[in-house]
Amino acid sequence: MALKAVLFDFNGVIIKDEPIHEKLIEQLLIEENLRPKRGEFRQYCLGRSDRACLNDILLRRGRFVSEAVLNALIARKTQAYQTQLQTMAQLPISAGLEDFILKLQAADLKLAVVTGALRGELEMVLNRTNLDKYFSVSVTGDDLMVSKPAPDGYLLAVERLNQMHPDLNLQPSECLVIEDTQVGITAAKRAGMDVVGIANTYPFHMLQRQANWTVDYFSDLELERIQEVYSRHDPQPSVTEC
Numbered sequence: 001m002a003l004k005a006v007l008f009d010f011n012g013v014i015i016k017d018e019p020i021h022e023k024l025i026e027q028l029l030i031e032e033n034l035r036p037k038r039g040e041f042r043q044y045c046l047g048r049s050d051r052a053c054l055n056d057i058l059l060r061r062g063r064f065v066s067e068a069v070l071n072a073l074i075a076r077k078t079q080a081y082q083t084q085l086q087t088m089a090q091l092p093i094s095a096g097l098e099d100f101i102l103k104l105q106a107a108d109l110k111l112a113v114v115t116g117a118l119r120g121e122l123e124m125v126l127n128r129t130n131l132d133k134y135f136s137v138s139v140t141g142d143d144l145m146v147s148k149p150a151p152d153g154y155l156l157a158v159e160r161l162n163q164m165h166p167d168l169n170l171q172p173s174e175c176l177v178i179e180d181t182q183v184g185i186t187a188a189k190r191a192g193m194d195v196v197g198i199a200n201t202y203p204f205h206m207l208q209r210q211a212n213w214t215v216d217y218f219s220d221l222e223l224e225r226i227q228e229v230y231s232r233h234d235p236q237p238s239v240t241e242c
Contacts, residue, residue: 003230004174006104007157007193008135009047010115012180012201015125016092017085018046024080025053028073034061046201047181049116050074052147078118085124093129094200096218101134103223110161110168112137114153114177137161149183151191158191176226185210196221 012018025045026036044060045053054073058065065073085091104111111134115122119140126132137160139153146152154177161170177188180201188195189210197207197214198221208214215221 003227004170005110007112007114007175007177009179009184010113010117010122013178016200018201024077028077047148047183049141049147100218111135112157114139114157116141116147118142148187151187154188154191
């Protein structure tokens, strides 16, 4: 077995924007005459799509909303997110990300993004930072109704990479996932993939309990070491530091 593809989460991995999302969710709740509660965003939103996040928060408050109303709330939040990013001179892209991507390209690995964010949000960030050229496939919240920790997004990415590269014959076990939340790690594991946890959102020690490898920064990630593990068919324990 060999490592053939690396699949990236978006929010919290490519762009360190979770504080922006938390602020916008709180603002949306206030506009809906609901008071934000401490810890609510971390519990219901981190690693999950806006649809899943808002639906669970509203249900917790006794609000049962139609699909049309939920779609309208998501659209308002997406517009606010894009407006917020447009005011920023520099986007909070993860340090060392592009250098790491270049290493992946040099190793002839296929790259994809799997996120609960909407495609418009993803494309805005990738286009503005010139990262769009590196990712041949993306799976977004527009493609699936289910959210992480369901594995559907990661499995769909494998399917799309195989469609784009018919000779690749990619299997989930030949993919490496980069995630920043426990929800995302669970989704990747359920898809049969090994995971690097990057400590952008949760502390190192919390991710270390679940991920196959854990790093503080992309520059800490030793690609050659990981490739060697794949070539040996040697699954890593869930507490290994890279």
